[in-house]
Amino acid sequence: MASTLRRTWAEIDLDALAHNYQTLRRLTAGAKFLGVVKADAYGHGAIQVSRVLKELGADYLAVSSIDEAVELRDNDIDMPILILGHTPKEQVGKLIDYHITQAVTCQAKALEYSREALRHGGTLTVHIKVDTGMSRLGYLCDEEHFGHNVDDICAACHLPGLAVEGIFTHFAVSDEPDGESVRYTKRQFALFCQVIDAVEARLGRRIALRHCANTGAVACYPETYLDMVRPGLLLYGYGDFAQKLGLRPVMTLKTTVSTIKTYAPGTSVSYGRIFTTDRTTRMGVVPYGYADGFFRSLSNRCRMMTADGPAPQRGRICMDMCMIDLTDLPNIDVGDEVEVFGPHNSLNELAALAGTIPYELTCAVSRRVLRIYQRNGEETERELMLRF
Numbered sequence: 336m337a338s339t340l341r342r343t344w345a346e347i348d349l350d351a352l353a354h355n356y357q358t359l360r361r362l363t364a365g366a367k368f369l370g371v372v373k374a375d376a377y378g379h380g381a382i383q384v385s386r387v388l389k390e391l392g393a394d395y396l397a398v399s400s401i402d403e404a405v406e407l408r409d410n411d412i413d414m415p416i417l418i419l420g421h422t423p424k425e426q427v428g429k430l431i432d433y434h435i436t437q438a439v440t441c442q443a444k445a446l447e448y449s450r451e452a453l454r455h456g457g458t459l460t461v462h463i464k465v466d467t468g469m470s471r472l473g474y475l476c477d478e479e480h481f482g483h484n485v486d487d488i489c490a491a492c493h494l495p496g497l498a499v500e501g502i503f504t505h506f507a508v509s510d511e512p513d514g515e516s517v518r519y520t521k522r523q524f525a526l527f528c529q530v531i532d533a534v535e536a537r538l539g540r541r542i543a544l545r546h547c548a549n550t551g552a553v554a555c556y557p558e559t560y561l562d563m564v565r566p567g568l569l570l571y572g573y574g575d576f577a578q579k580l581g582l583r584p585v586m587t588l589k590t591t592v593s594t595i596k597t598y599a600p601g602t603s604v605s606y607g608r609i610f611t612t613d614r615t616t617r618m619g620v621v622p623y624g625y626a627d628g629f630f631r632s633l634s635n636r637c638r639m640m641t642a643d644g645p646a647p648q649r650g651r652i653c654m655d656m657c658m659i660d661l662t663d664l665p666n667i668d669v670g671d672e673v674e675v676f677g678p679h680n681s682l683n684e685l686a687a688l689a690g691t692i693p694y695e696l697t698c699a700v701s702r703r704v705l706r707i708y709q710r711n712g713e714e715t716e717r718e719l720m721l722r723f
């Protein structure tokens with residue numbers, strides 16, 4: 336393992352995470368706070384991120400599957416955890432034993448979960464998912480289905496073996512600034528409120544946790560905070576909203592120059608020969624390729640940041656490495672650090688170049704990239720995520 340240590344690694348700045356959390360907490364004061372830590376906390380490490388959120392007083396966590404939830408429980412994360420996706424009915428007993436909250440996305444699932452909870456003996460805590468326009472999971476509550484699905488939701492609230500603690504919906508375009516997206520988001524929110532009102536009036540009680548504010552809504556629609564906010568990306572400090580709110584990127588992806596060679600003009604570089612030197616070129620090789628989470632589509636189109644300035648990436652990005660042009664950076668030598676993305680080389684810009692969003696790039700950082708955790712400026716833990 337020693338050989339991996341200073342090759343390519345991701346520094347995870349837990350102080351930045353704490354700063355982001357506290358900033359968001361102030362912004363959303365009055366609402367409870369659910370931190371979304373699905374997909375291994377967007378590639379940052381769900382256990383480490385959850386520990387910090389727990390310590391700072393977050394109220395809830397959300398993951399996408401039972402495996403992700405159980406991993407947290409097995410690592411002493413005892414706060415409430417909501418599974419946003421579906422759980423097979425065979426595992427309902429496990430949900431109950433581990434005190435994990437399950438999203439209920441339709442009536443068939445509600446009935447199935449109720450039956451399994453009764454069979455197991457115990458009560459499953461659930462949050463009802465309402466589809467207000469995302470057209471993914473949830474009880475569809477458009478005009479045509481409103482009455483019928485409000486009936487179903489109320490029926491689900493009375494099913495034995497289920498305790499309905501929350502109700503939530505998800506926005507499709509809360510992060511888009513154009514007028515049509517704003518109208519759509521407001522319509523989704525209004526519909527969600529109508530569903531809540533209808534259900535609560537019928538039940539004669541208030542549902543404790545009504546939530547819908549993801550990153551876009553936390554940044555742009557304070558009226559949607561309700562009982563609890565539910566951001567992911569903002570916590571990790573990426574995207575335009577994070578910048579505007581003064582949040583800090585949590586992950587810095589670093590690699591090192593492993594070798595440097597000088598090529599004559601007219602030399603083609605890497606697979607496909609898509610780059611040819613037009614001058615005497617000092618070319619470095621860095622061990623960061625698409626198997627580490629880089630995007631091959633960025634080949635010949637991006638840059639990495641050295642201590643002396645940006646180095647253009649040249650030629651096809653390979654599985655395990657790629658080339659950077661150091662001709663104009665004569666003092667950069669073998670062994671020097673290079674930032675792939677982080678405070679000096681924006682992930683937002685890299686994502687835009689790749690035609691994607693920051694989420695995809697941090698989620699893509701693969702398991703063979705060592706994570707180094709830092710707190711108060713000091714390294715607290717390092718983990719190679721090759722767990723089996």
Ligand SMILES: *Cc1c(COP(=O)(O)O)cnc(C)c1O
Binds near residue numbers: 550551565566567568
């Ligand atoms: C992923 C997810 C979130 C968090 O989204 P961000 O855009 O990262 O804030 C919130 N709610 C649900 C249902 C999700 O799937």
